[in-house]
Amino acid sequence: MAPKVLVSDKLSETAVQIFRDRGIDVDFEPNLGKDKDALIAKIGEYDGLAIRSATKVTEKVLEAATNLKVVARAGIGVDNVDIPEASKKGVIVMNTPFGNMITTAEHAIAMMFAVARQIPEASASTHAGKWEKSKFMGVELTNKTLGVIGAGNIGGIVCDRALGLKMKVIAYDPFLSEERADKMGVTKVELDELLTRADFITLHVPFTDQTKNILSRENLSKTKKGVRIINCARGGLVDEEALADLIKEGHVAGAAFDVFAKEPATENPLFGLPNVVCTPHLGASTTEAQENVALQVAEQMSDYLLTGAVTNSLNMPSVTAEEAKVMGPWIKLAEHLGAFVGQMTDEPIEAINILYDGSAAELNLEALNCAGVAGIMQASNPDVNMVSAPVIAEERGIKISRTTQHKQGVFDGYIKLTVKTPSRERSIAGTVFSDGKPRFIQIKGITIDAEIGQHMLYTTNKDVPGIIGTLGQTLGENGVNIANFTLGRASAGGDAIALLYVDGVVAPEVLQKLEATGLFQSVKPLEFEVA
Numbered sequence: 001m002a003p004k005v006l007v008s009d010k011l012s013e014t015a016v017q018i019f020r021d022r023g024i025d026v027d028f029e030p031n032l033g034k035d036k037d038a039l040i041a042k043i044g045e046y047d048g049l050a051i052r053s054a055t056k057v058t059e060k061v062l063e064a065a066t067n068l069k070v071v072a073r074a075g076i077g078v079d080n081v082d083i084p085e086a087s088k089k090g091v092i093v094m095n096t097p098f099g100n101m102i103t104t105a106e107h108a109i110a111m112m113f114a115v116a117r118q119i120p121e122a123s124a125s126t127h128a129g130k131w132e133k134s135k136f137m138g139v140e141l142t143n144k145t146l147g148v149i150g151a152g153n154i155g156g157i158v159c160d161r162a163l164g165l166k167m168k169v170i171a172y173d174p175f176l177s178e179e180r181a182d183k184m185g186v187t188k189v190e191l192d193e194l195l196t197r198a199d200f201i202t203l204h205v206p207f208t209d210q211t212k213n214i215l216s217r218e219n220l221s222k223t224k225k226g227v228r229i230i231n232c233a234r235g236g237l238v239d240e241e242a243l244a245d246l247i248k249e250g251h252v253a254g255a256a257f258d259v260f261a262k263e264p265a266t267e268n269p270l271f272g273l274p275n276v277v278c279t280p281h282l283g284a285s286t287t288e289a290q291e292n293v294a295l296q297v298a299e300q301m302s303d304y305l306l307t308g309a310v311t312n313s314l315n316m317p318s319v320t321a322e323e324a325k326v327m328g329p330w331i332k333l334a335e336h337l338g339a340f341v342g343q344m345t346d347e348p349i350e351a352i353n354i355l356y357d358g359s360a361a362e363l364n365l366e367a368l369n370c371a372g373v374a375g376i377m378q379a380s381n382p383d384v385n386m387v388s389a390p391v392i393a394e395e396r397g398i399k400i401s402r403t404t405q406h407k408q409g410v411f412d413g414y415i416k417l418t419v420k421t422p423s424r425e426r427s428i429a430g431t432v433f434s435d436g437k438p439r440f441i442q443i444k445g446i447t448i449d450a451e452i453g454q455h456m457l458y459t460t461n462k463d464v465p466g467i468i469g470t471l472g473q474t475l476g477e478n479g480v481n482i483a484n485f486t487l488g489r490a491s492a493g494g495d496a497i498a499l500l501y502v503d504g505v506v507a508p509e510v511l512q513k514l515e516a517t518g519l520f521q522s523v524k525p526l527e528f529e530v531a
Contacts, residue, residue, distance in 0.1 A: 003069075003305035004045060008033035009052035011074060015294035022302040024048075040064045048301050050074065057081040062089050070094060072301045074293040075284060076383065078314060087315045094300050094312050097385070098153065099293035100284035105157035107283045108202050108232040109165075111256035114277045115228050116141055116200075118254075121275065139199075139253075142166045147198030149214065150233070151176045151186065152381070152392055155204030159186050170194055173396075175380060177348045180397025195222040200230065206383050207234035217242035225251055232258040232283045244269035247276065258283050314385050323364050330363055330415070331371045333430050333438035336452050336528055337417040338375020340428050340440070343526050344458075345376075351399040351420040352376065359413030360431075361404040369402055372417050414441060440486075446497055448488040453501035456526040461519055463489040463496040470517055471498060478510045 002025045007016060010030040019026035027046075032039055033055030043049065043065045050072050051057065057071055062085050071081055072094040086093050114120060117138035125132050146162045148155050151171040159169050169186040172194045181188040191214075194201070201223070205211045215229065215238040229252060231238055240261055246252040247270075254275035260268055263281060270276050284290070296312075303309045310316055334354070354372050356365060367386070374389035384392060393400055407413070416429035429442035440450040444460075457475075461467055468487070475482060484501035506525045514523045 003047040005048040005050060005301060006043065006046040007050045008039060008055045011050060011052070011294045012291055014291070015298040018295065018298035019302060022306065024302055024305060043068065048072065048305055050297055050301060053077065053080055055080065057086070059085045062086055062091060065091070070301055070304050072297045074297040075100065083315055092304065092310060092316050093314045094297070095314060096293040096296040097312060099296055100289035101153050101157060103286045103289035104232060104283040105154050105161065107258060108158050108230055109161050111230050111232060111258065111277055112141065112200055112202065115230065115254040115256040115275060118275055120277050143168065144199040145170060145197050147172070147194040147201040148186070149194065149201065149203045150205035151184070152204065152395065156184060156395055158202060158204060159184055170197060174346065175348055175396050177350055177397035180395070183397070192222060195219055196224060198224060198227060200228050202230040203233045203237050205233055205237065206381050207236050208380065208382060210380060212236055213239050215239065220246055220252070223252070226253045228253050229255045235259040235261040235263060241269045244273060247273050312385065327364055327367060329432045329436045329438060330360060330368060333432055334368045334371035334415055335375040336438055337415060337428050337430050338372040339379065339528055340526060341417060341419050341426055342376035342379030344426060344524060345419060345421060347421045347423065349376070349398050349419050349421055351401070352393070353401045353403060353418045355403040355405065355416040357405050357414045358407035358411065360415050361413065365402055368415065369400065373400060376419065411441065416442070440499065443488070443497055443499070444495070446488040446490050446495070448486050448497070448499060450486040450499045451484045451501055452528055452530060453483060454528055454530050455502050455505055456528065457500040457502055457506055458524045458526055459498045460521045461496050463493050464519070467496070467498060467519060470514070470519055471500065474510065474513050475502065478507070480504060480506055480510060
């Protein structure tokens with residue numbers, strides 16, 4: 001029987017025809033996704049669901065989707081899909097991360113022109129029969145300094161277009177190497193320098209705990225007088241109320257926003273202010289982009305349903321169906337190794353090497369490499385997946401290499417991940433035990449045997465008495481239960497580490513208490529996605 005796909009949002013007829021041409025039984029109901037109850041009543045008969053943003057794939061929808069194998073989003077954002085629940089149900093979630101990069105970058109450039117020349121207000125005035133030529137005095141972009149926060153896929157395109165406009169481009173991106181910045185023709189700077197130098201500031205980063213309100217009231221106050229702010233990335237990156245105040249005070253000359261902290265944005269502190277250009281999240285809204293992502297999603301879903309091949313998945317590695325059963329635990333291990341290093345590293349990564357020993361060297365190393373790199377990159381960008389991670393790493397000038405060797409040591413096979421930054425190298429190794437559970441077996445060259453949990457605490461210190469007692473007492477007094485406690489040392493009295501698996505997030509004040517003891521060189525909370 002042919003696989004059956006439901007298209008519940010507006011996709012192009014060309015994309016729908018791709019399903020038919022490849023032997024997929026497809027139902028095209030572009031308005032069904034807006035009716036949650038109707039979707040729940042119908043979803044049980046389908047193997048695949050193709051959506052845009054209108055369809056909400058909730059826990060209840062997934063519960064009713066008894067035959068569903070794959071959900072594919074035509075676009076990058078998957079906020080409308082409950083990915084953890086989909087994973088529990090064994091449903092693969094795909095997106096199309098690269099289909100609208102150019103369109104979004106072009107919108108940012110267009111918004112920059114619009115705010116520089118006050119085009120929307122001048123147009124409205126002229127339409128009203130006025131001729132207020134002297135009222136709308138703009139500024140040129142040529143020779144102005146553009147500050148780009150986030151120089152990844154879309155930000156990189158904006159940099160390229162801005163250089164073509166003869167702007168001076170400076171970029172803040174912790175993961176942008178000096179070598180990559182030189183190739184792009186931009187100057188890599190720290191955030192404070194960007195704020196004080198830029199005539200225009202444009203944001204191109206995902207919304208994370210690190211980037212939330214990256215342009216806070218404090219940071220906005222550091223900006224150059226007369227700066228103009230453009231945000232076509234994500235709502236919540238800018239303190240909109242603070243920005244509105246600075247516009248009213250005359251410190252900020254204008255702003256152009258396509259995204260807002262609360263959407264749909266029917267009211268906002270920026271609305272109605274002079275020289276503020278607002279659009280309703282149009283970054284990906286071009287005919288070309290919508291067609292590209294629709295065609296991509298049809299091809300990806302067809303490939304998976306007909307051959308088992310997985311592309312651009314957010315919750316499963318890009319491996320064949322035959323490999324998935326064997327590879328699963330090792331891919332999870334590679335992700336954990338990467339996540340550890342990614343959370344420990346706060347400076348640009350220049351190189352990543354992944355060593356595969358023994359039985360691990362006989363697996364699908366491309367998929368394992370992607371998993372390890374994705375684990376690293378997800379520490380700063382949760383939108384990264386196994387497919388996009390190597391591309392993003394390459395764009396940032398990160399050199400990725402892998403090494404294989406015959407069995408050495410006590411384990412049948414293991415993986416060792418090493419990253420190089422301008423100041424140091426950091427490495428971690430792990431293996432998969434016979435029970436299928438990944439374990440950390442070496443950190444900083446120190447042998448350990450650590451179970452991996454969702455919430456962990458990592459400390460470094462000298463091998464002196466009192467470490468175990470201090471950790472146990474401090475965590476216990478603050479209601480943090482220890483599930484597993486692993487210690488390791490290089491030598492008696494030398495460098496030592498502790499890795500604790502705890503039952504909840506360790507609060508900042510508890511970390512401060514541990515640091516205040518003077519026993520620890522570093523205290524770092526870590527988070528891992530575990531099944």
